[in-house]
Amino acid sequence: MKDPHSTRDIGPRVGTPLWLYMVSAVVAGTGVLVVSGLDLGLDQISGLVGEPLVWVLLCMIILGELRPVAVRGQAMDGGSPTSLPFTLAIVIYYGLPVAALLQAVAAVVAGFARGHAAHRNAFNAAQYTLSLGVADAVLRLLQPILARLEVLPTGGELAVVALAGVAYLVVNRILVMCAVAMHERVPLQQVLFKDLTQQLHINAVLVSLAPLVVVAMTYSVLYVPLFAFPLSALHASALMLVRRDHQANHDELTGLANRTLMTVRAQEEISHARQRGGRVGLLLLDLDRFKEVNDTLGHATGDRLLETAAGRLVHSVRPGDLVARLGGDEFAVLLPQVRDTDAAAEVAARLRGALGEPVRLNGVDLDLEASIGIALYPDDATEFEPLMQRADVAMYVAKAGRTGVESYDPGKDRNSTARLSLFSELRRGLAEGALEMHYQPKIRLSDGRPIGLEALARWRHPTRGLLAPGDFMPIVEESHLSRAFTSQVLDATLARTAQWRADGFRLPVSVNLGVRELLDPALPATVAAALREHGVPSAQLVLEIGEHALIVDTEAATAAVHRLRDLGVGLALDDFGTGHFTLAQLAGLPLDEVKIHESFTAHLTGGSDQGHTVVRAAITLVRALGMRATAEGVQTAALAEAARETGCHAAQGHHFSRPLPSGEVREWLAAHDGGAVADTTT
Structure with a gap:
């Protein structure tokens, strides 16, 4: 053969x-x-x-x-x-x-x-x-x-x-x-x-x-x-x-080398270069808008597109170079001998040019584009893992700036060594399915019944154990991993929601979105495809949008929120009170719910009278706009009662339940009469 x-x-x-x-x-x-x-x-x-x-x-x-x-x-x-x-x-x-x-x-x-x-x-x-x-x-x-x-x-x-x-x-x-x-x-x-x-x-x-x-x-x-x-x-x-x-x-779909072989070969080439002198180049490549194509035209078309991309990459590199698929739409190219950064950039430009030729699949003309990051041994790193991290940083810079190709520049790298190491481990963890979903119940304050669940990701780190979102979410939100992360969270959450639905528990489940996810043009198609795949009604999914995501680019964020509303999913503003988002801006958004951050909620039972008045006024306005107010971070019965008296419809916090591993949710819901459907009362 x-x-x-x-x-x-x-x-x-x-x-x-x-x-x-x-x-x-x-x-x-x-x-x-x-x-x-x-x-x-x-x-x-x-x-x-x-x-x-x-x-x-x-x-x-x-x-x-x-x-x-x-x-x-x-x-x-x-x-x-x-x-x-x-x-x-x-x-x-x-x-x-x-x-x-x-x-x-x-x-x-x-x-x-x-x-x-x-x-x-x-x-x-x-x-x-x-x-x-x-x-x-x-x-x-x-x-x-x-x-x-x-x-x-x-x-x-x-x-x-x-x-x-x-x-x-x-x-x-x-x-x-x-x-x-x-x-x-x-x-x-x-x-x-x-x-x-x-x-x-x-x-x-x-x-x-x-x-x-x-x-x-x-x-x-x-x-x-x-x-x-x-x-x-x-x-x-x-x-x-x-x-x-x-x-x-080797990768089963494309026949290219996989991450394992790429790692072994790269370490061999670095060892050879260390003995004889010379440079080794590493190119990391991410296909732009591939997720949108995959969700719109289906996985079969997406697979054919990946096969086409793989063939073009292989026939555009130099003899002796190794092309690998790392997972999803991410590829790597190892340059065993490269003169300098300019020579590596020439290879990268040739790769982009080959990918840029139109592809016709299922009667549709598709344009492929890629963002490529370049790092060289020994200029940028002397070991493979740091070299991969540097190339990844360069690729992120190319993607963020839409420049196509970028070489590693320490001046554009905001990462510490520890952060880069964690980033590399997280990327590997995503590829290996190391995310674990926990779910925190949301309780209706009028009768104490659960009316929803919030999906919260945990990362099973190989040496540090189970990490909370605060330990790794900043890395996700500032890197190109955000799309893969959101896709995995959606898939895992909706798969579990479908199981609970079959068991008679039909509460809405919410998933958090950051800035990059909200402004991703492929997000609506991704959400729609995930709902179809798992057979979950759109009304049973709630997307929680962080306040900061609406401030960075208000016009683009507002348009994105309206596109999501067209899907029929629920929409909630998360962490209200942590930024500079105004109540006037709130009136222009098609939201169902406003979740008040725990630092704001705390004023209901402590702090100044002025703070208490501000929180009460905000909740009153939220209700006047036809939205539900949910108090976050409720740790005590006194705070739960204060939230109810102030007009909050629901609350979350350890007073009601800690975030539960997915395997414990069904039993908890059964014990707390959690077979409710979507709650629409304000």
Whole structure:
């Protein structure tokens, strides 16, 4: 199977070292094939063409080329071809001309069957010919009798056969790895010794079979195809292990490397760069407005869009660069060797240009755009995790400023080392589903019955345990993680709401929105899609909008609130009294509820008379506007009673209930007569 993300079928530019090397190899291989063929007379050639054994061997070599034995870390169509025993046997039995010709034909046939480019097929045929030429030279030099036609090696000659096999393998590996090193632009020693131990074990088995193939050839042509069974079993067992390794290290949807493989490769490249000098680049890329496309056109279209983006990214990077999908619409590109920031920016610009080409899916033309952040080793960080954090900061700057591409600038980084570490851990936590939802009941003050639940996210940190929102929400609200965070909270909350609804508990559940979430153009589509997916009526979802979110950009926020109202969801103003939001502004918003912050509510039982009067007046105006007033942070019975007397419709706080883990909510509701429907009284 051809790897859709391989760049080895892209021909080298004329005049480059790789082009010169491949041309030289093809010329040399062709020369060896022609010169060796002169040893064959016309009678011999005619006899070989009419010999069934030759055709059987050709088929076995082609089959062996198509069924290599791969090792961990290799592509599933890579590895040591199981054609080696037959090719080496032909060198022993028939000589170099026949072996080289059959192997060259098989390499070209198998290459075209896999969809490989012509230059790659020509080089493979040439390097096989040169490797076989060296093996034949060893046989001629150490045991001339083995260079004759149709000779059966004896026990004493097996050592010479083994040396010929070793010579073949050494030359073959050097020829191939030189091309790989030049293609990927890495030092030869970096690829020459990679997976060498595993390759030696496999190739030792394949070489040891060559004398047995010769023995089978001398007895009957029918014996030769029997080798297909053990070799196919070897291929299948190795392929099973490679597939398992591939699945663990690659994204299932796009086939790209995943976060695990990206981390390993990046650490390897940083280690190489530390030893030899030079720079390693890391690009983090986030697709703009992908969530909007996904929610509007469906997940299937979104998946196809991601596959398209992955293909474009792979074919826009340099040979040797690694493209990975980190999750969702976030990708990373590792640049193992990069000259400087400008060179990395050139790659980033090429990526944006490739993504910017229109995509037509389901009859709709879509435009892809991306924000890309760049960080370099050792300029910006000397370890992988800090390097990833710096690239993420740069990407956030690019997204916030809509500049497309940004390199890491310490002057624009407001994060401390601890904050960056927490940010990286949170991003990983979101990808791994580390959020846990708790729900705090909202109580109607007139009769003490629960009339709603507020969803509150907790983060199960791997070392610090369960973290409250105050420990991580500032990071969410100031980064590009806000969209993924809101999406996960909505999904988890509505999934749980649907379960409670099926159990007969139909209270509305509220979810908090920050500035970035409210002003996200994709939010209405995200909410609508989540409601549809979980089968929850829109009236059973309440979106709580922080007071600060309405102050930052009042005009845009007001428009966003009206768009959300069109969905039919409930809307509440949260944390009223903490900022500079005026009661006059409140009148222009289609809100159902105003939640009064606990610092404001506290004036009802303590503080100055003036404070008490202000709170009472605010609650009166809220009610006059047809909205419900809810007191937050109610810790005592006295405060609950004061809130009721002042006109608050409902209250929340530890006096009634702490935030409950999702698994405890159903039991709590059952014990408190919580099977209510949406409460609309003021």
